[in-house]
Amino acid sequence: MIKKFQNLNITWGTALRYIAGIIVVIYLLWRILQTTSIQGSYGPDTWMRFLITGLVIGGIYSLIAIGYTLVYGILFMINFAHGEVMMLGTFAGYFVLEAFAAISAPGSGNQNMSLLNTYPVAALVITFFVGASVSALIGYLLEKIAYRPLRGAQRLIPLISAIGASIFLQNAAQLLFGPQRRQYTNPDILWRGTGWMIPVGDKSVMLTYTGTFSFILSMLLMAGLLILVKKTRLGKSMRAVAENKQAAALMGIDVDAVISKTFIISGFLAGAAGVMWGIHNGLFNHYVGFIPGIKAFTAAVLGGVGNIPGAMVGGMLLGLLESLGPAILGIDFQLKDVIAFTILILVLIFRPSGLLGETLKEDKV
Amino acid sequence: MLEVKNLKVFYGAINALKDISFNLDEGEIVALIGANGAGKSTTLNTISGIIRPVSGKIKYKDQDLTKISPPQIVQMGIVQVPEGRKIFTRMTVYENLEMGAYTIHDKTRVKNNIDKVFSIFPRLEERQRQMGGTLSGGEQQMLAIGRALMADPLLLLMDEPSMGLAPLLVEQIFEVIQNINQQGVSILLVEQNANMALSIADRAYVLETGQVALSGDAEELLKNPIVKESYLGG
Ligand SMILES: Nc1ncnc2c1ncn2[C@@H]1O[C@H](COP(=O)(O)OP(=O)(O)OP(=O)(O)O)[C@@H](O)[C@H]1O
Numbered sequence: 001m002i003k004k005f006q007n008l009n010i011t012w013g014t015a016l017r018y019i020a021g022i023i024v025v026i027y028l029l030w031r032i033l034q035t036t037s038i039q040g041s042y043g044p045d046t047w048m049r050f051l052i053t054g055l056v057i058g059g060i061y062s063l064i065a066i067g068y069t070l071v072y073g074i075l076f077m078i079n080f081a082h083g084e085v086m087m088l089g090t091f092a093g094y095f096v097l098e099a100f101a102a103i104s105a106p107g108s109g110n111q112n113m114s115l116l117n118t119y120p121v122a123a124l125v126i127t128f129f130v131g132a133s134v135s136a137l138i139g140y141l142l143e144k145i146a147y148r149p150l151r152g153a154q155r156l157i158p159l160i161s162a163i164g165a166s167i168f169l170q171n172a173a174q175l176l177f178g179p180q181r182r183q184y185t186n187p188d189i190l191w192r193g194t195g196w197m198i199p200v201g202d203k204s205v206m207l208t209y210t211g212t213f214s215f216i217l218s219m220l221l222m223a224g225l226l227i228l229v230k231k232t233r234l235g236k237s238m239r240a241v242a243e244n245k246q247a248a249a250l251m252g253i254d255v256d257a258v259i260s261k262t263f264i265i266s267g268f269l270a271g272a273a274g275v276m277w278g279i280h281n282g283l284f285n286h287y288v289g290f291i292p293g294i295k296a297f298t299a300a301v302l303g304g305v306g307n308i309p310g311a312m313v314g315g316m317l318l319g320l321l322e323s324l325g326p327a328i329l330g331i332d333f334q335l336k337d338v339i340a341f342t343i344l345i346l347v348l349i350f351r352p353s354g355l356l357g358e359t360l361k362e363d364k365v
Numbered sequence: 366m367l368e369v370k371n372l373k374v375f376y377g378a379i380n381a382l383k384d385i386s387f388n389l390d391e392g393e394i395v396a397l398i399g400a401n402g403a404g405k406s407t408t409l410n411t412i413s414g415i416i417r418p419v420s421g422k423i424k425y426k427d428q429d430l431t432k433i434s435p436p437q438i439v440q441m442g443i444v445q446v447p448e449g450r451k452i453f454t455r456m457t458v459y460e461n462l463e464m465g466a467y468t469i470h471d472k473t474r475v476k477n478n479i480d481k482v483f484s485i486f487p488r489l490e491e492r493q494r495q496m497g498g499t500l501s502g503g504e505q506q507m508l509a510i511g512r513a514l515m516a517d518p519l520l521l522l523m524d525e526p527s528m529g530l531a532p533l534l535v536e537q538i539f540e541v542i543q544n545i546n547q548q549g550v551s552i553l554l555v556e557q558n559a560n561m562a563l564s565i566a567d568r569a570y571v572l573e574t575g576q577v578a579l580s581g582d583a584e585e586l587l588k589n590p591i592v593k594e595s596y597l598g599g
Pocket residue numbers: 376379380381399400401402403404405406407408448557
C-alpha cells in the first residue's frame with residue numbers, strides 16, 4: 001500500500017488532504033441534491049437582489065483583502081489585526097457623522113437643519129477621509145509597535161503578536177466606546193433603505209443608494225491602488241521591496257519607510273471599507289471587524305495571498321458566492337458564513353496558492 | 366578615495382570579518398579575491414551600509430561610511446552590483462533601471478542615464494518592456510550593471526559579475542567593466558575568477574577567513590606561487 005503511494009509520488013499528507021477534500025465535496029453535493037428537490041424556485045427579482053448584495057459586500061471584502069495581500073507580499077506574515085484596523089475606521093467615521101449631525105447649519109435659518117444635511121457631500125468626503133486616515137494611522141502604529149521589533153524572528157512569532165494586537169485593539173475599543181451597538185447616522189440623500197426601484201420581470205428590486213455608493217467607491221479606490229502600484233515611484237518601490245529587500249536597500253530605497261507606507265495604504269483602504277460597512281449596514285460595535293476580517297482573509301487566500309488583482313477578484317467572488325450560494329445550494333441563509341469558511345478550507349487543501357496562482361518567487365524569507 | 370580600516374563584522378556569533386584593511390585610489394580597479402566564505406560579500410555590504418561593523422572605519426571623501434545610511438551612501442556615488450545579480454524579476458527591464466536611479470529625483474537626468482545604459486547594452490533596449498525574470502543569465506548581469514550605472518556611480522562595488530556565465534560572456538562583461546573604469550569610475554571588484562580579475566585590476570587583496578592574507582600589484586600577484594596554487598588552479 002505504502003509502496004503504491006510512493007510510486008504515484010503521493011505522500012500520506014497529501015493523500016489525507018485529498019481524502020478530506022473529497023469528503024467535503026461529497027457532502028456539499030449531497031446537500032445540493034437533497035435541497036434542490038424541496039426548494040421552491042426563486043424568481044429573477046430575488047436573484048437580482050442576491051447579485052446586488054454580493055457585489056456590494058464583495059467590494060468591501062476586496063478593499064480589506066488588499067491589505068492582507070500587500071502586507072503578506074512584503075513581510076510574508078498574515079496581519080491578523082487587520083479586521084480591527086477596519087473596525088476603528090468604522091468608529092471614526094461614525095463619530096465624524098455624529099458631529100456633523102449634531103451641529104446645526106449656520107445661517108440656514110432653520111434650527112433643525114444640521115450641517116450633515118446642508119453639506120452632505122462635503123460631510124461624506126470628510127467622513128471617509130477621517131475614517132480611512134484613522135485606520136491608516138492605526139496600521140502604521142501597529143507595524144511600528146507590534147511587528148517591527150520582531151522583524152527577523154521566526155515566522156510564527158509576529159503571527160502571535162498579530163493575534164495579541166487584535167485582541168488588544170478589540171478590548172481597547174470596548175473600553176473606550178462601550179459594548180453597546182451603535183447606529184450610523186447617514187445624511188438624508190444616502191438614507192439606508194432608500195434607492196432606485198429597477199423593474200425585473202413583473203416585480204421590481206431596490207438598488208439602494210448606500211449600496212451603489214459603496215460599490216462605486218470601492219471600485220474607484222481599487223483602480224487608484226492599481227495605478228499607484230503600477231505607475232508611481234512609491235508603488236514601484238513597494239514592488240521592489242516585496243521582491244528583494246537587500247537589492248532594494250542597495251538601490252537606496254529606505255525599506256523600513258516602504259514597509260510603513262504599505263501598512264498606511266492597507267489601513268487606509270480598510271478604514272474606507274469600515275465606513276462603507278457602517279453607512280451600508282448601519283449597526284456596529286467593537287466586534288464589527290471580526291467577521292469581515294476573516295472573510296477578507298478568505299478572499300485574499302482565494303485570489304492567492306500576495307497577489308493584488310487576486311485579492312480584488314477573490315473579494316468580489318466571495319461576496320457573490322456568499323449571497324448567491326445559499327440560494328443555489330438551497331440552504332439556510334444563516335449559513336452563508338459556512339460557505340465562506342468551506343471555501344477557505346477547500347482552497348487551502350487543493351490550491352493553497354489561490355486561484356490566480358502564486359506570484360511570489362522562491363526567495364520568500 | 367576609499368580607505369577601509371580594521372573592519373570587524375559579526376553575524377550573530379559568527380565572526381565574518383576579523384580585521385580587514387585596504388584602500389582604493391580614484392580611478393583604480395582593485396580586486397578582492399578569496400575562497401568561499403572569506404568575507405568578500407560581507408565587505409562590500411558593509412561598505413554599502415546594509416551591514417554595520419562592530420568596529421573599524423570606512424573612510425570615503427573624509428566621511429565615515431559606517432555612520433551613513435545606505436541611501437546616502439548611494440547618493441555619495443558608491444553603488445553595488447550585488448552577488449547573484451538580484452534584479453527585480455517581476456518588474457520590467459525599464460522599471461529595474463528606474464529603481465537603480467531611485468535616489469535621483471531629476472526626471473531628465475534619469476532619462477539620460479537610461480539612454481546611456483541602452484547605448485552600452487543595446488540588448489536591454491530591445492528587452493525594455495520584458496519582465497526581468499525572463500532575461501537570460503547574461504542579460505540579467507547586464508541589467509544588474511546597468512541598474513547600478515543609473516545612480517551615476519563614482520565607485521562601483523561589483524560582487525562576482527562573472528558568476529555562472531559562459532566564458533565568452535565573461536570576457537564581454539569584463540570588457541564593459543574596463544570601459545566603465547575608463548570613463549572615470551573606480552571599481553572594487555570581488556571575484557572567484559581570480560585569473561580574470563587580476564588581469565584587469567591594478568591592485569588586489571587576497572582575503573582568507575575574514576582577514577587580508579596577501580596584497581600587492583595585480584601583475585605581481587598573478588606570478589605569486591601561493592596565489593597561483595590556491596586561486597589560479599595551480
Ligand atoms: N546572513 C548571514 N548570516 C550568518 N552568517 C553569514 C551571513 N552571511 C554570510 N555569513 C558568513 O560569513 C562568512 C563570510 O561570508 P561572505 O558571504 O562574506 O563570503 P564570500 O567571501 O562572499 O563568499 P562567496 O565567495 O561564497 O560569495 C561566511 O562564513 C558566511 O557563512
